[in-house]
Amino acid sequence: MIRDYFRVMVVNLGTGKANIVERGGRNEVLGGTGLAARLFQEFGHADRPWNDPDQPMILAIGPLTGYYPLMSKTCCSFKSPYHDQYAESYAGGKSALSLRFADLDALVITGRAERLTALCVGSRRVELKDVEYLRGFDALSTGRALRKMFPGSGRRSILRIGPAAEKLSTYACINVDTYRHFGRLGGGTVMGVKNLKGICILGDRGFPLPEGKAYPKLYKHIFEQLTSTEMMSKYHGVGTAVNISPLNGLKSLPWKNLQQTSSPHAERISGETFADETLLRNAACAGCPVGCIHVGFVREQFQTNNQYLYRQVAYDYEPIFAVGGMLEIIEPGEVLRVLDVIEKEGFDCMSCGVALAWATEALERGDISEDETLLPLKWGDAETYMKAVELLSQQENEFYSLLARGTMRAVARYGGGDYACVLGQEMAGYATGEVFFVSEALGFRHAHLDAGGYSWDQKHEEKDVDAALKFLVEDGRKRIILNCMVGCLFSRGVYTEALLDEALEAVGYTDLATGVDEIAFEVQKLRWRVRISTGYDPRTVKIPKRYSEITTWKGPLDTEYMEALRQGFAQRIMELGAPLPEDAPEK
Amino acid sequence: MKIMRATRMERCIGCHSCSLACSRQVHKVLSWNKAGIRIASSGGLSTGFEARVCLACDPAPCVAACPTGAFSQRKGGGVIQKRNLCIRCGECAKACPVDAIFLDHQVNPYVCIHCGRCIPYCPHDCLEMVEVPERRNGSNKDKEVAS
Ligand code: SF4
Ligand code: SF4
Ligand code: SF4
Numbered sequence: 001m002i003r004d005y006f007r008v009m010v011v012n013l014g015t016g017k018a019n020i021v022e023r024g025g026r027n028e029v030l031g032g033t034g035l036a037a038r039l040f041q042e043f044g045h046a047d048r049p050w051n052d053p054d055q056p057m058i059l060a061i062g063p064l065t066g067y068y069p070l071m072s073k074t075c076c077s078f079k080s081p082y083h084d085q086y087a088e089s090y091a092g093g094k095s096a097l098s099l100r101f102a103d104l105d106a107l108v109i110t111g112r113a114e115r116l117t118a119l120c121v122g123s124r125r126v127e128l129k130d131v132e133y134l135r136g137f138d139a140l141s142t143g144r145a146l147r148k149m150f151p152g153s154g155r156r157s158i159l160r161i162g163p164a165a166e167k168l169s170t171y172a173c174i175n176v177d178t179y180r181h182f183g184r185l186g187g188g189t190v191m192g193v194k195n196l197k198g199i200c201i202l203g204d205r206g207f208p209l210p211e212g213k214a215y216p217k218l219y220k221h222i223f224e225q226l227t228s229t230e231m232m233s234k235y236h237g238v239g240t241a242v243n244i245s246p247l248n249g250l251k252s253l254p255w256k257n258l259q260q261t262s263s264p265h266a267e268r269i270s271g272e273t274f275a276d277e278t279l280l281r282n283a284a285c286a287g288c289p290v291g292c293i294h295v296g297f298v299r300e301q302f303q304t305n306n307q308y309l310y311r312q313v314a315y316d317y318e319p320i321f322a323v324g325g326m327l328e329i330i331e332p333g334e335v336l337r338v339l340d341v342i343e344k345e346g347f348d349c350m351s352c353g354v355a356l357a358w359a360t361e362a363l364e365r366g367d368i369s370e371d372e373t374l375l376p377l378k379w380g381d382a383e384t385y386m387k388a389v390e391l392l393s394q395q396e397n398e399f400y401s402l403l404a405r406g407t408m409r410a411v412a413r414y415g416g417g418d419y420a421c422v423l424g425q426e427m428a429g430y431a432t433g434e435v436f437f438v439s440e441a442l443g444f445r446h447a448h449l450d451a452g453g454y455s456w457d458q459k460h461e462e463k464d465v466d467a468a469l470k471f472l473v474e475d476g477r478k479r480i481i482l483n484c485m486v487g488c489l490f491s492r493g494v495y496t497e498a499l500l501d502e503a504l505e506a507v508g509y510t511d512l513a514t515g516v517d518e519i520a521f522e523v524q525k526l527r528w529r530v531r532i533s534t535g536y537d538p539r540t541v542k543i544p545k546r547y548s549e550i551t552t553w554k555g556p557l558d559t560e561y562m563e564a565l566r567q568g569f570a571q572r573i574m575e576l577g578a579p580l581p582e583d584a585p586e587k
Numbered sequence: 588m589k590i591m592r593a594t595r596m597e598r599c600i601g602c603h604s605c606s607l608a609c610s611r612q613v614h615k616v617l618s619w620n621k622a623g624i625r626i627a628s629s630g631g632l633s634t635g636f637e638a639r640v641c642l643a644c645d646p647a648p649c650v651a652a653c654p655t656g657a658f659s660q661r662k663g664g665g666v667i668q669k670r671n672l673c674i675r676c677g678e679c680a681k682a683c684p685v686d687a688i689f690l691d692h693q694v695n696p697y698v699c700i701h702c703g704r705c706i707p708y709c710p711h712d713c714l715e716m717v718e719v720p721e722r723r724n725g726s727n728k729d730k731e732v733a734s
Contacts, residue, residue, distance in 0.1 A: 066617060069604070097603070097619060124692065154627025154639070155620050206618030206691065209611060216611065223604075227710050281635070284602035286619065289710040291600035 001063065001508035002207050006035060006105040009121060010043070013194055014053060014111030018126040027511050027519070030484035031062035033088060034523035035106055036077035037530045040086060043108050046533040050079040051168075051193045053112035059099060060107075062485035064500075065287075066100035067215075067507050069223050070491040072287040074099060074176075075483060081170040081186040081193070082406055082425055085534040088445060089184050092285030093177030094203070096486060098157035101203025113195040116166075120150045122202030131197050138162050138344035139175040142198060150200040159199040162346020164393040165192035169404035171351035171425070175343070179283055179293050179314040183348040184447060185425060214506040222503070225494045227289050235292035235490050236282060240317035241271030243429075244325075250458060250553045252432040255325045256379055257357035258421050258546050261431045269324040269332060271317070278332045280312060288488060292316075298333045298340070313340045321429030322353030326421075327360065327385055334382035341386045345393035351406075354426035356388055358407045358419065367416045372399035418545035432457035433554060434562040435468045437547050442538045442569050443476070444527055449489055451476040461554055463561045469568045473524075473576070480527070481520040528577025538570035588663025589716040590701045593624065593638035598711040601626055601636045608708035614697060620689050623699030624714075641665050641687040641699035643719070649698070652682035658696075663719040665701050 006023045029038050036058045043056040057078045064071040074095040080087035099107065103123040113128070116135050120127040129149060134142055139162035146158050157177055165172030165188035172188035173181040182188070191197070209215065226232055234242055247253040248266035255263045267273065278296035285293070299310045313336040323342070324335045342349045360377045362368045370376060374391060375384050395401035402410040407426060411417040421427045423437060424446025430436050432454045439453030440446055448454055451472045460468070481500065482492055495503075497517055505513035512519070543566065548559045609622040619625070624640040643664030650658045650666055657673035658666045675694040680686075689697040703716045 066607075101619060154625055204620065204692070206610065206616040206621040209615050209617055219611070223708065282600050284600040286601070286603045287607065289602045289604045289708070291602060291710065293600075 001210070002103075004509070004511070006031070007103060008039065008106040008108060009104050009126070010108045010110065011119060011121065011126065012111040013109060013113040013117060013119070013128070013196060016128050018121070026063065026509075029523055029526070030512065030516065030519050031065075031105060032060055032075045032486035033077075033480060033483040033527065034519070035062075035484075036060040036075050036088060037086075037523070037526050039106055039108055040077055040530055043110060044079060044086070046086075046530070046535075050081050050084050050190070053194070054110055055079050055190070057109045057187070057190045057194065058106060059095070060486070061096050061099045061105060062487070063509055063512065064485045064487070064503055064507065065096050068219060068503055069226050070288050070290065070488045070495075071485055072096050072285040073486045073488055075486050076174065076182040076187050078187060078190040079534060081168065081189040083185075083536075085536045086531045087185040089182040089187050090483070090486070091174070091176045091180045091182045092288065092488065093180035094157035094286040095159065095176050095180075095201065097286040098155070098201035098203035101155065101205050102201055103205045107201070109194065109196065109199075112193065116195050116197050118146060118149065118198040118200065119196060120200040120202065122152070122156075123205040125202060134197050135166065136163055137197075139346040140178070140344055143175065143178055146198045146200055150202070152200070152202040152204060155203050157201045157203070159191075159201070160197060161188040161191045162344060162393075164345045164347045164404070165189050166197075167393065167395055167404070168192055169347065169393065169395070170406050171348045171355075171404075172346050173348040175346060179295065180285065181348070183350065184445065186348075188346055188348075210507045218503060218506045222494065222499070223289065226491065231493050232290045232490065236290050238271040238275050239292055239294040239315075241274050241294065241315060241320055243317045244270040244320060245272070247430065247432075250432070252430060252454075252458070252552050253325055254321060254421065254427065254429055254431045256328050257326060257354075257361045257419060258427075258431060258550060259361070261550050261552055263325070263328075265328070265330040266325065268330040269320055269335060271320075274315060274320070274332050278315075278336060283314075285488070290488075290490065292490060296332065296336050298336045300337075311336070311340050313337075313343065315339065318429055319349045319353075322350040322426075323385075325429070326353050326357040328379035329382050329385070330380065331382070338382050338385050338389065341389045345389055347389070347393065350428060351426040352389060352392065354421050355392070355403050355407045355410075356385060358410070358416065358421065359388070359403060361419055362410075362414065362416045365416070368399065368414050372397070372414070374400075420544050421546060422544060423547075424541065430454035430457075431550055431552065433552050434463075434558060434565055435460075435472070437543055438562060438565040438569050439472055441543050442541050442566065442573060444531060449479065451479065457552070463558060465561070465564045465568055468565060469572055472569060473572055477517070477520050477524050480524050481516050484516070484520060484523055525576050528573055529579060532574075532577040533579075538573040539567075541566070541570065588719045589703070590643040590664055590719055591640070591699060591703050591706070591714060592717050593640050593714055594717070595711070595713045595715075596636060596638055599626065599636040599638070599713045600711055601628065602710065604708045604710065605638075605705040605714060608705045609699070610697075612704045613700065613702060621691055621695075621697045622689070623697060624705055625689060638713075639685070639687050639689075641683075641701070642685055643701060644684075648682040648684060649679035649688060652678040654678065658698075661701070666698060668696070668698060668700060670695075
């Protein structure tokens with residue numbers, strides 16, 4: 001192991017100064033999500049709003065980052081502009097290995113820069129640069145500019161935001177190394193409000209290897225498991241986009257703002273079609289031999305006489321659902337073109353697609369008019385949607401500035417909440433049924449990856465509330481283990497608890513290697529405590545009417561079952577997140 | 588003699604498994620730079636990846652530049668590295684025409700020794716061992732090249 005405590009860099013953008021702080025607690029929180037929650041307790045202000053300059057933005061990695069394959073993600077946490085509560089998001093790219101080799105377990109950024117700024121940190125560097133001239137630059141050209149500005153090609157990660165974040169849309173993302181994102185709940189906006197246009201993390205150190213033969217042997221074993229078995233083939237083959245067809249078959253594919261759960265057109269945007277028609281190449285996060293990133297291309301004629309340009313756009317299941325199915329855009333090339341605009345503006349593509357789907361239905365129903373949308377939004381009309389994304393980013397009028405703050409803000413002004421596809425935030429792409437809807441609506445990150453509710457729905461026809469809740473809590477905990485290591489959740493089939501214990505042992509974390517499950521249980525409670533301390537009350541979460549109107553392969557949705565699950569899950573969350581006895585009197 | 592070549596970099600996904608494998612197995616460190624092979628995007632990720640790796644020159648300019656004999660000519664091309672002889676002047680890296688020698692902040696040089704131990708860790712078969720290509724004038728020792 002590199003060390004048994006945490007080494008954290010705290011950068012204050014207000015003063016321009018950085019500090020290295022050392023913290024214990026590795027055997028209580030492991031790292032990653034647990035460390036981030038700890039650091040938020042220390043540096044965050046539960047009672048102040050998200051845009052208070054003192055609120056931190058936290059990046060954290062785990063004890064195994066860099067040591068093993070697929071330990072390749074970073075946890076980013078912050079008080080969310082979306083709901084003003086504690087939130088987190090995960091991304092890969094080169095961020096995790098860069099932090100590891102910058103010799104940091106976490107980076108905490110506080111304060112607000114006076115002018116637009118870029119930050120570069122490394123094992124022997126802290127540097128702030130005024131980049132006011134990059135104001136309004138899109139996320140991709142910002143990346144190009146930052147690459148020229150800072151050293152370390154090949155051993156650094158570049159995080160940056162686009163115009164949507166500068167304008168403080170509440171669901172702007174952080175683009176990480178072009179093809180990965182801290183997508184959800186407005187991480188980009190947190191950078192925006194801090195006047196932080198980009199972060200370069202320079203991974204320029206190396207570390208001694210663990211003694212003995214156990215580590216290289218285990219590395220080899222895990223590497224083989226991940227590359228030569230069938231376990232991961234879904235991710236590097238067709239990629240996650242392979243989900244489109246089976247979900248369509250199960251009537252669980254959100255379509256046209258969830259007016260439908262399947263469509264005869266879904267084949268046109270299936271993972272297989274994307275692979276056949278647009279896939280240009282694959283890419284990987286640093287430290288991941290699986291390479292699930294699928295980069296597609298579109299070719300556009302921009303002038304007569306055969307003048308073409310081409311763009312490369314990464315796709316996955318979620319972007320295809322949000323921009324394809326939800327907007328009924330059924331040509332892969334058109335999906336990619338809309339995604340490209342979203343990418344440049346720097347939105348979370350899921351939130352953006354789902355928000356525009358709501359706007360399209362609202363216009364269709366006459367709840368809003370073209371006076372609001374300024375454009376004739378129409379299912380399948382990619383050109384118009386591309387313009388809408390720009391208006392949304394610029395917050396062109398009152399309608400777009402409300403919608404840029406989340407569908408529910410627009411609903412509060414114009415109505416139409418019954419058909420808003422919002423489960424805590426604009427939904428993820430699984431209309432699988434009651435368990436998933438409750439899991440996402442109430443879950444910690446309002447993400448499909450909080451727990452495998454979507455797969456429970458697909459496998460269980462019986463309606464056993466207790467069994468489903470038990471599953472949500474326990475499966476959530478299993479995912480927390482990987483989120484503490486900040487491993488990629490795609491590898492959860494390979495990294496069993498026993499293997500993780502062994503992996504920790506082999507790099508010298510013998511104290512931790514006796515039971516990650518117990519630590520994860522404590523982290524599960526810690527995360528909920530922190531979330532609840534920032535104002536979250538799962539008992540008040542509502543599931544919009546649209547979700548009770550759908551039909552899946554199991555038939556019409558069962559509202560009573562869903563309500564029982566909702567109440568039960570809220571109860572479990574309140575129990576898990578109950579304040580510690582010693583905290584109760586003081587607060 | 589065989590040498591290691593990054594012959595199929597168009598397939599590279601940028602996973603850095605090769606550098607991590609070299610650094611782990613050959614140089615006994617955890618790193619993605621302290622390695623005989625380093626992966627960088629060729630100017631942003633949308634342009635694909637390139638490998639910074641020793642081309643196995645013969646004669647090798649880095650060997651000629653090394654004042655202490657820490658780098659000596661490897662038969663078939665490339666270098667043999669003796670770390671205990673190195674005074675860390677950095678001349679080898681300066682002399683390399685393709686930026687294949689990495690100097691860490693203590694000016695320790697890292698270079699590929701053409702052992703091929705990275706190859707099994709490349710998931711896309713970008714790397715391979717190849718027979719030393721025929722030099723234009725026969726023997727490697729024959730320095731009198733009539734160009
Ligand atoms: S750094 Fe070492 S190997 Fe390189 S030229 Fe100097 S002495 Fe020779
Ligand atoms: S051939 Fe050997 S020395 Fe060269 S890069 Fe591969 S592992 Fe390193
Ligand atoms: S292991 Fe292969 S695919 Fe991965 S970075 Fe190295 S050359 Fe590229």
